[in-house]
Amino acid sequence: MRSDLHKAMLLLALPCLIFLAFFLVPLGVVLLSSLMAEGWQGASLQHYARILLDQYHWDVILVTFRIALFTTLICLLLGYPLAWFLVRVLRSSLWRRIFVIALVVPLFTSNIVRSFGWMIMLGRNGQVNDTLRALGLIDTPIRFIGTETGILIGMVYILLPFVVLAVGTSLSQMNRGLEYASSDLGASPFRTFLHVTLPLSLPGLASGAIMVFALAVSAYVTPALLSGGRVTVLSMLIYQQYSTVFNFNYGGALSIVLLVLTLALVALANRAGHVRGG
Template sequence: MRIKNLWAALLIATPLTFMAIFFLVPFLVTLIVSFQTAEGAWSLVNYYRIVADSYYPLVLFNTLKLSLIATIASFLIGYPIAYYIVNVVKKRLTRRMLYILVIMPLFTSNIVRSFGWLILLGRQGLVNTALVNTGLIDRPIPILFTDLSVVIGLTYILVPFMVLTIASVLQTIDKSLTEASLDLGCSRMATFFRITLPLSLPGVIAGSLIVFTLSVSAYVVPAIMGGGKVVVMAMPIFDQYGALFDYNFGAALAVGLLTVTLLLITLYLIFIERRPGGRQVGQP
């Protein structure tokens, strides 16, 4: 019995040690540095600079806005894909191939995929050319280097996370529940909204949290597809560290972004917990 407890302790200690070394310690260092000046004195001046300058709150708001839109878009695209793979496709081999197609873009660098979208969304790109040829527009419209292009890039890159998370929950739903609903006279649409969707909410919640947090911290996609015209919080943080070498202010920006993100996630989870039937959402 003691040997089993020892092995259990070692299994738990290994990931905890890894998290402490590579996450907790760097975060504590960043937190401490954010409360110091360049001379090493303790001060709140870095956080005061964030609040006093209207530029950074606006950038933070734009970051959260784009992340929220990308999360919603990922859900609207990812849920039908996950539902189709789990509930429509019957052959196991076909289902596995579809999963491979979903995760295949993850094998390519975000930089390469972002440059691919530059070609597609350019004024002479495939999208504008198709819209002009079909008569929907008279001249090419500016899509690149806008909020829309950043949302498109983030959604394309993060949809696989939403699909896989939702699909993992859809697979656990007892098919007899939907069959009973149909047998009792409910339409397929009513069955979906009354049974399938509520039971799959844990996957939707987990997927939305993953997509939102990855969107908030994204740098490559906004930097490339925003063209410098769309600024998110990751950019000034990188500039403070990589260009201006103001590590104290950069740390304050990073801690501020993390704090606001955690606060929003906490409020989101509280809202889900307190909504009618919310306690049943997270239960298997």
């Protein structure tokens, strides 16, 4: 028994050390730097006061979380039907594999490359405006670059596969007998979906939403490239402080504020889901 315990502890030692070295220690360094005054001259909360008492920072926070929230909602609205199509509509396993590969392959491409692609497509003379003009929907080009709409388009394209894969896994593992039982008891397909299928797929929906929101709220490359310098999010401010201004104390405070606000919103959403489910 003691030998098995020692083996288990040895197996856990390496993951714990990696977690400590590559997560807790860097996070501790960022937290410590955020609590130091300029020039590392003693402890201070001046950076947090600067962030929380300045309207500019609150505007940036609002833009950051608004983009992340809308990205999450759009990914959920588009991802659930697509996951349903892959799992419930496609009967051929070959075509299902093809669609899944087409969905996953872009994940192996750098976000920089994909964002540059969207910069070309969303430009004034890009394919999107050309298509809209050809269909007679617009007379003059729409400005996408430098707007929140352009950032949303790029973010949804990059993060949509996470929702599709999470919901698709949940749907594929669902007990179809419960749906058949609901139909046998006289429920319509819509009522069966609303009262049986949707609640059973909520874990996959929730996990996909959390992944998308966490990735969207901390994204840097896509907002930086598609913003055109006109829209600023927190990750861009953090990058600027670390790479350009070299103000690690202020940058650390911005990072901790982003982390705390993100965790708070995820916790509230998780609690709301438990309360509703209960």
